[in-house]
Structures are given as structure tokens and as C-alpha cells.
Amino acid sequence: MYYLGADIGGSAVKLIAADKSGNILANRKYAADGSGEHLEAEVKAMLDEAGLTAPPQHIFLTGAGNDIAEHRFGDIPRIYSEEFGCFPRGAQKLSGIKKAVFVSIGTGTAFVTADGDKLTHIGGSGVGGGTLAGLADLTMNVTDSETVNRLISEGDPAKVDLTMGDICKGTLGGLAANVTAANFGSRHISHKPAHIAAGLANMVFQTAGVMAAFACKGTDFTEAVFVGAMSEIPEGKAILEAVGDLHGLKFTVPPKAAYAGALGAVILGLERTQNI
16 A cells, blocks of 8 residues: 655656555656646556556645646545645654754745644745756756756856955954855956856755854754755755855755655645544
């Protein structure tokens, strides 16, 4: 017995098969295109690869594009849950952390505080994966995400960013020389695509990290957990951890972070079906 979870976002669709304990048995993601036929094909491919031949007991949905599943999958029961409840519950399961600021870096970025089952959506930012994709197109004429990710790994954000070391000797306010003073503010900015891509990623992840740090200020929250498809970019994890260190906070990117929303949809959906 298993359940299908689908997080159908603006940029990507994340799919999982999970058991009743919330353990992920299979997962798959692809670029969102608004096609119900494509959704069904990707679900079938995931289930076939995992050797899951029986249909799922339920389909649990979240994400703004969930309507593409409306006339799909026959008469299998389905339940929709709001994504601001799903991703923190999924992130709690993936990270083992119950109390934190939970951050989903998707097309944009959403922030939810959670202490056990108490969830509070505190806001969001328009800076996210959509920003990275749009600016990569504008600045480098690159639209393929795999190419963007490869360029990020090859680049150095210090070639486009202004750092504290560029503007002062020693430290200022305890800030080390390599701390970013201005994204894309270098006096000798590089025009190489790899350095531009690395600078764009640095800007997006630093923005998410700093906003999470500010969300912790004046509270008893000392941790932030980052999920969403963007958070799985290796360089992003390192950038987030550096921002956390700078603010004296623990920042975590759990395994399978891209699937937190889909997993949360399963967790919340199972709770609802058990209470019906």
C-alpha cells in the first residue's frame, strides 16, 4: 500500500510515492508545462521504475498548478492541501527538526515558522528560482536549468560581487573580508557567463538566508530549514550555511529537500482521511 504525492508548482512538478509512515519510496521531478498528459506519463514512469504496479490508495496534491490533475488518474480519491501547510510538515519529516523557520525556495520563496504542529505563514519573497531563471535568460541568454546549474558550479561570485575586503582593510562590524557587501557591485565586474551565473545564485540564496535570519531575530527560533527544488543546488547549500554561520544560526538543507511539499501533502492528507 502506498500513496501518491504531487507538488505541482509554477516551475517544477515534484512527485513521490510514500508509505503510511511518510517514508519516500520513489521520487521524480520535471519542469512544469501545464500538461495533464505529461503529469500522468511522469507518474507512470516513476511507479514503473520503482516496481509499484498497484494503483495508489490516494492522491494527495498541493501547489498552484494542481488543477491539471483534476481529470486524471480515474476514480482514485484525491485531496488537496495548501502548500504553506505542506512544505513545513514535509520539511519536519525530512530534517527531523520540529521547531524552526521553514523556507521553501521555489519559483519565489515562502517562510513559515513551525513549533510542532503549530504553523504560522509569516510571508514571502519574489526572489527565488524564477528570479534565477529570468535573469539567466536576460544576462546570458541561457534558459536550460541544467546549463545554468553547470555554470554556477564553474563560476566564482567574487568576480561579480563587491565584498567587504574590497572596500575596507581589516574587518568592519566583525564582518570578514569575504562577506558580500553588494551583489553585482564589483568595481571590476566579470562578464563571463559562469561568474554571472554564480553571482545570480549567490544573490538568490543570500536573500533567502538573510530573510530567514531576520525572521529568527527577536524570537527563540535558532534554526532554519530550507527546502524546495532550488535548495538542492550544491552551491546553494554552502551559501545558506555561510549565512547561517554569519548570524549565529543553524541552517539545514535536508535530503530530498525538493520533495518536502509533496511529502507534506501526503502527511496532511493522511491525517485528514483518518479523521473523516
